[in-house]
Amino acid sequence: MNIKINFKKQVFNKSSENLILFIDENFNISSLKKSISSSDYSYVSDLLKTRDLKKKIITFDISSKRKIILVSLRKNLTHSGVENLGADCYEIIKEFKRLDFSINSDTAINRSKNIIGHFLHGIKLKSYTFEKYKSKKNTKNITINIFGKNISKSKDWAKFNAIEEGTFYARDLVSEPGNVLHPDEYAKRINSLKKFGLKINIYDERKLKKLGMNTLLGVGQGSIRGSYLVTMEWNGLKNKSRPLAFVGKGVCFDTGGISLKPAKFMEDMTYDMAGSAVVVGLMKNLALRKAKVNAVGVVGLVENMPGGNAQRPGDIVKSYSGKTVEILNTDAEGRLVLADAITYTEKKFKPKFIIDLATLTGAIIVSLGSEYAGLFSNDDKLSKQLIDAGEKVEEKVWRMPLNKNYDKLIDSKNADMQNINYVGGAGSTTAAQFLQRFILDKTPWAHLDIAGMAFSKYGGALNSGGATGYGVRLLNKLIEDNYE
The missing domain is CATH 3.40.220.10 (Leucine Aminopeptidase, subunit E, domain 1)
Structure with missing residues (x-):
């Protein structure tokens, strides 16, 4: 309507x-x-x-x-x-x-x-x-x-319209079926946002191999579709101040790979790219409302399929950071995509902070249901800003623990680390602990696990069911209140 x-x-x-x-x-x-x-x-x-x-x-x-x-x-x-x-x-x-x-x-x-x-x-x-x-x-x-x-004033209405456009764009992306919005098509759609003033760079498999982004590439190697890293830059300030960085997981469809998921509800895995959709929607919103901020959005786009060339449990890959990862479960793939994307973002753009978003773990739904996203962070100030922004727009986050004592659960005998905790328990925390290892220069960082928030079968206060666009309004409010 x-x-x-x-x-x-x-x-x-x-x-x-x-x-x-x-x-x-x-x-x-x-x-x-x-x-x-x-x-x-x-x-x-x-x-x-x-x-x-x-x-x-x-x-x-x-x-x-x-x-x-x-x-x-x-x-x-x-x-x-x-x-x-x-x-x-x-x-x-x-x-x-x-x-x-x-x-x-x-x-x-x-x-x-x-x-x-x-x-x-x-x-x-x-x-x-x-x-x-x-x-x-x-x-x-x-x-x-x-x-x-x-x-x-008219500028207020323009701001509302920009937020709506960004949120709806994120919802549209999440709602698309996997046969339509595969990584090749997704990269093209992001590229079309150049018309709003965003600077877009698309790194295809050839470029990613040259850069050494093997954890990202490993996830997509079983698919006939390409794998990509896409960067979106918005320079709303005349100065060259360090940008705010947002990184999104874009697994366009997740079968689990060789560690195949059960058939029941696998159709919902079209929304495993919701973290990336939030980043894309946010960047469109910032461009539309001519936000007075420098920001960069980075998304890793892959399809996790059990093809003949698919990554196997037991494989060891070297990440862009130089750290090696033993793949114990190919269904713990989102963290592999984010690992390379986070390190690249930190090295390339030297941002004020990095916030990553991902439908990363089912464990966060067990913990928080569909009321809060899980927040994991190495920075108290950034965490408070996210919590406050979430309360204002009712896209709430709940801070969860990170601690060096969890490291032993992801240490590997054969590589620098393994991609899952085989002992069991603390699934969301060990996933976040894994991601934290790819922050190399002590950049303030926050990870938002939005698995319980990105899609709603029964609808919420401001959505009627389906893709929610959760995160666009949250991050816009964070920027608006603290960085403009």
């Missing part, structure tokens, strides 16, 4: 349109006398006596074709809370027969900054669907006309 928003200077017709109006938490409608007709005011006032005022949104049928929707704004409501109200409102209005609405922005006065913007942001985020491959698509349009003086 498409959302069309119009900004109107003229006064709206009080008696001929569906109206969305804002009131206080007690549903005191005395402030609405100027916004609705006297007959509608009397009708709504009378019906309110019989309604459950604990609800946040109440709908009144004025006629068979017209409704008035009252949205309750409590005191000290956060921006995230307003966005959730917008999402709740969308769930109500999408079922109406008449899909044109008018919002009187002046009914949201004396509240926190840009209530209308955040409310519409919630509506739009919730409205996303992926119907590309359906023969019958929902072609309905919701039209929302905004009236009144309480409307923020």
